[in-house]
Amino acid sequence: MEIIRQSSSLPQLADAANRYFEDYVPGSIHEYGAICVEESDLIGFGRCYAPYKCHTDAAKAAQGPHGGLVASEAQAAAIMMRLLVDNFLSTVASIASPGFDELRCYRSVRPGDVLSIRVTALKARRSVSKPDQGTVWDQVELLNQDREVVLSLTTIGMLRCRPKTSESNRP
Amino acid sequence: MDIERRIIRNDISAPIEDRYLEDYLPGNVCECGSVRLEEADLVEFAREYDPQIMHASPELAKAGPFGGLIASGWQTLSVMTRLCCDHYISEKASRGLLGIEELRWRRPVRTGDLLWARIRVLQVSHDPWQSTGVLRSLMELLNQDGELVMTIVAAHRMSCRREAEQKRDGNHQAIE
Numbered sequence: 001m002e003i004i005r006q007s008s009s010l011p012q013l014a015d016a017a018n019r020y021f022e023d024y025v026p027g028s029i030h031e032y033g034a035i036c037v038e039e040s041d042l043i044g045f046g047r048c049y050a051p052y053k054c055h056t057d058a059a060k061a062a063q064g065p066h067g068g069l070v071a072s073e074a075q076a077a078a079i080m081m082r083l084l085v086d087n088f089l090s091t092v093a094s095i096a097s098p099g100f101d102e103l104r105c106y107r108s109v110r111p112g113d114v115l116s117i118r119v120t121a122l123k124a125r126r127s128v129s130k131p132d133q134g135t136v137w138d139q140v141e142l143l144n145q146d147r148e149v150v151l152s153l154t155t156i157g158m159l160r161c162r163p164k165t166s167e168s169n170r171p
Numbered sequence: 172m173d174i175e176r177r178i179i180r181n182d183i184s185a186p187i188e189d190r191y192l193e194d195y196l197p198g199n200v201c202e203c204g205s206v207r208l209e210e211a212d213l214v215e216f217a218r219e220y221d222p223q224i225m226h227a228s229p230e231l232a233k234a235g236p237f238g239g240l241i242a243s244g245w246q247t248l249s250v251m252t253r254l255c256c257d258h259y260i261s262e263k264a265s266r267g268l269l270g271i272e273e274l275r276w277r278r279p280v281r282t283g284d285l286l287w288a289r290i291r292v293l294q295v296s297h298d299p300w301q302s303t304g305v306l307r308s309l310m311e312l313l314n315q316d317g318e319l320v321m322t323i324v325a326a327h328r329m330s331c332r333r334e335a336e337q338k339r340d341g342n343h344q345a346i347e
Contacts, residue, residue: 048172
């Protein structure tokens with residue numbers, strides 16, 4: 001898996017070590033990437049977690065319905081997570097995620113594909129019982145090199161609000 | 172990763188090597204296992220796909236909110252994928268995952284946990300104009316104490332047996 005740094009013309013979030021609930025503004029859109037996946041990545045993951053021939057055996061996969069090796073959908077989702085961790089999530093405020101909703105698989109990932117993400121902040125809700133934290137819902141789309149959507153889902157993240165003491169340090 | 176291929180309960184009568192959409196009946200339950208992840212498995216997956224401290228660094232994770240290393244939720248999803256490949260979704264008939272309506276991580280997975288699945292067929296919809304249909308399933312992943320670790324409602328596209336048999340008969344005729 002090759003990590004490729006790309007710049008985006010879209011507005012940037014605060015530095016990951018200074019990123020809090022308040023920084024994820026509903027309606028904002030961010031793009032990050034990219035990761036290039038190789039045949040060996042697909043086969044390695046497939047042997048462990050999805051041992052179907054379409055994920056593990058290039059020769060047999062060529063005869064199958066996909067006409068070649070494709071990544072397991074779980075691997076495509078995991079690559080999406082790597083792009084989120086490297087670029088979007090906070091390193092100081094993340095608490096946990098209860099899960100995600102509405103994952104849709106649209107296209108296969110093939111060896112050599114260059115994958116990036118487009119993240120749209122959908123909704124942010126501060127906790128009533130714990131006012132120093134909140135929950136953010138984001139739509140995340142995994143895109144390939146032709147900017148086709150490979151998969152999309154709605155992630156749910158719980159994170160801390162910006163501490164009051166650091167309020168004056170805001171950029 | 173330590174895998175023991177074990178069926179605890181299986182209501183689906185057709186064996187997984189010869190199983191099509193028609194063989195899944197709503198209410199059918201498949202309980203199967205098991206997968207055990209070691210620390211090295213957690214760290215290896217995390218370094219590649221989810222390099223957050225609680226998943227990737229055994230030392231630093233000790234001081235973190237979970238008091239030790241926990242598996243990435245995406246690795247937990249991958250374990251469920253493995254159990255489905257081995258015991259539930261037939262490779263012959265699988266046309267891929269359409270989507271997951273909802274996934275919830277309910278408890279952390281830790282080093283050495285023994286994970287197994289309880290899968291229930293929710294709905295089978297068959298499009299008469301196509302050779303495939305959609306299988307909707309409730310998938311629960313549990314640990315060695317029978318505690319729920321993760322729940323998923325997933326939809327897979329599957330081939331129909333009728334179509335596969337017609338195709339096979341057609342091939343036989345062509346060969347004859």
